Amino acid sequence: MFEGFASLPVTEWTLLHGKTTSLRQEVSFSHYYIFLGKQSKDYVRSQHNSTTLPGESEQSLTIHIELEKPTSGGLGFALVGGDGGTAVLVKAIGSGSAAGLDGRLNVRDRLLQVNEEDLSGLSHSEVVEILRRAQGSVMLTIGRKPPVQLHDPQSTGQTSPTKMRFQQQNPQGFDAERPRDNPGDPHEIPRNNGVRGTEEQNGKDNLQHSADCTADCFSGRGSGGRASVSEYEDVGGDEEERCDSGSWSSDDDQPGLSSRTPAPPTGDPIVSEEELMSLALWKAPIGSRYRGGSLEMLISNLQQQLNQQQPLKEFMTLEHLKPVDDCLVGKAAENREKNRYRDILPYDETRVHVGDQGYINASHVRMPFGTEGYFYIACQGPLPSTTSDFWQMVWENKADVVAMMTRQQERGKVKCHGYWPDKLYKPMNVNTYQLILEKHQVVDSFEINVIRMAEIETGEVHYVKHLRFVSWPDHGVPHSCEQLVRFILYMGDVHHTGPLVVHCSAGIGRSGVLICTHVLLSLINKGLRFDIMDIVKEMRSQRHGMIQTKDQYLFCYSMALEILMGIQQINQQEAELS
Incomplete structure (x- = not known):
């Protein structure tokens, strides 16, 4: 087949009626993070006026705030709401960010315009995309309600202003914080078997909101029963759109509030930016097919294939591949509860065994190159009931890298249980193993957690x-391959033992994209030919449905083209210097 061998710190909301009360709720949503560096000193002070913009009530102040967006990063605040007609609100502000340093933007401000572009009627993801595209000086127009007057039942009949205090629990600052959601774990409680479970949240959200911001935005009960939120992580849902949404699983993860707090950054970085950048620099050897006229022809051929929609034809052909076997073990009654999706099951022939023939929804995937090959385990995102099986699988296979390609909640649905420790040096017992988070780092496109796993006995x-x-x-796929390539190159660089464990939610869509890209990069880096259809066909012979959507398949082609064009640019720069 192939030639040769190739997560924001939990925010405390304290409602005070003239004095500190016992009302204290820790809340966490999927946040959209806009990371940034330092703010420009030459910002323009906001000016208050009485203008009423579309979607803003006449009782609100309209405020203009101009912030300087750094060349790499964002403005430093998180958003919530926006879908189902709800307002887009500021959820949190990083203390060391441009918005935090400026000091004028407040939590619960309503975002009305970005660079005079009206946000009325736009979805949450559309607003996020507008903020991502904005460069340089960014003018925010926000609406702000006057303080709400609530009656204090302990007062003498007079009303007093309600005070809302927001406390960030990570004093190190926003840029060092780790995006974290775990919407499936409203309250973590230990179970007898050592696997953390969930406890139903009692009572209602007592936060009070104005008419322009319904309580649903913050309590997790937005339009259609769930709030619409996003963060710097993945919000999209194309991963399992074609999966059978009915699940055999008894997954007790429910979308809701979370008590999980992010780990603070450790002292020395695990990897520096310079080290990450060096991983992406390739120099094709003289005589390689990835230099000169050969490379130009490859780029031209790929562009032509994309223009003629050849990848789409290939994907349709791949869709007609017949399953290797009937997945009888995964369909067995005793294993139904261990499957997140009833129609995404491992082949009996390639399934991963845990313990003595035990079942987990995971598949061995071997990508051969001549007489050798790369080895992977592609699996579904762990459920609360399969967390111990997952870590047993990691232990028994001596896998030293786990690559997670999904967030825990997407579009109001739980996609993956929070199966890893998230507090530094706080032991997490899972069956016969103890897990300790020893190091943590957030880089521009991914998080790194160094976990010490010990067998208790x-x-x-x-x-x-x-x-x-x-x-x-x-939604969909990344617009550029740069961040994913950097992630995969780092993944390969730190992998030393066992198979690479890769999972998303179902373990076939984004997991397939990652494996395909890793193989693609390896072949190119070794100067060998590649065939994307052959790569996907080989993956699908070992786990059904790998590369799940046509957009994901097209993205693999776009990745290949972007990588080759990057190599061409490096070759040209090298030639100019010689």
Whole structure:
């Protein structure tokens, strides 16, 4: 087939009626993070006026705030709401960000315009995209309600202003914080088997909101029963759109509030920006097919194939591939509860065994190159009931890298349980194993967690790097391959033992894209020919449905083209210097 061998810190909302009360709720949503560096000193002070913009009530102040967006990064605040006619509100502000340093933007401000572009009627993801595209000086127009007057039942009948205090629990600052949602774990409680479960949240959200911001935006009960939120991580839902949404699973993860707090950054970085950049620099050897006229022909051929929609024809052909077997083990009654989706099951022939023939929804994927090959385990996102099986699989296969390609909640649906420790040096016991988060770092497109895994009975230790890619866009596929390539190159660089464990939610869509791209990069880096259709066909012979959508398949072609054009640019720069 182939030639040769090739997560924001939890915010405390304290409602005070003239004095501190016992009302305290920790809330966490999927946030849209706009990371940034330092703010320009030459910002323009906001000016208050009485203008009423579309969608803003006449009782609100309209405020203009101009912030300087750095060349790499964002403005430093999180948003919530926006779908189903709800307002787009400021959810949180990073203390060390441009918005935080400027000091004029407040939590619960309503975002009305970005650079005079009206946001009325736009969805949450559309607003996020507008903010992403904005460059340089960004003019925000926001609406702000006057303080709400609430009656204090303990007062003498007079009304007093309600005070809202927001406390960030990570004093190190926003840029060092780790995006974290875990919407499936409203309250983490230990179970007898050591696997953390969930406890139903009692009571209603007591936060009070103005007419322009319904309580649904913050309580997780937006239009259609769920709030619409987003963060710097993946919000999109194309991953399982074609999966059978009916699940056998008894997944007790429910979309809601979370008590999980992000780990603060550790001292020395796990990897520097310079080291990451160096991983992306390739120099094709003299005589390689990835230099000169050969490379130009390859680029021209790929462009022609994309223009003629050849990849779409290939994808339709791949869709007619017949399953290798009937997945009888995964369909067995005793294993139904272990499957997140009833129609995404591992082949009996390639399924991963845990313990003595035990079942987990995971598949061995071997990508051969001549007499050798790369080895992967592609699996579904763990459920609360399969977390112990997942870590047993990691232990038994001595896998030292886990690549996570999904967020825990997308579009109001739980996609993956929070199966890894998220507090530094706080032990998390999972069946016969103890997990300790020893190091944590957030880079521009992914998170790195260094987890110490120990077998409780023997004391044997195994280290795992848990890599969480957080830059998949709200919908569809990434617009550029740069961040994903950097993630995959780092993943390959730190992988030393066992198979690479890769998962998304179902373990076939984004997991397939990652494996395909890793193989593609390896072939190119070794100067060997590649055939994307052959790569996908080989993956699908070992786990059904790998590369799940036509957009994902087209993205693999676009990735190949962008990579080759990048190599061509490096070759040209090298020639100019010689």
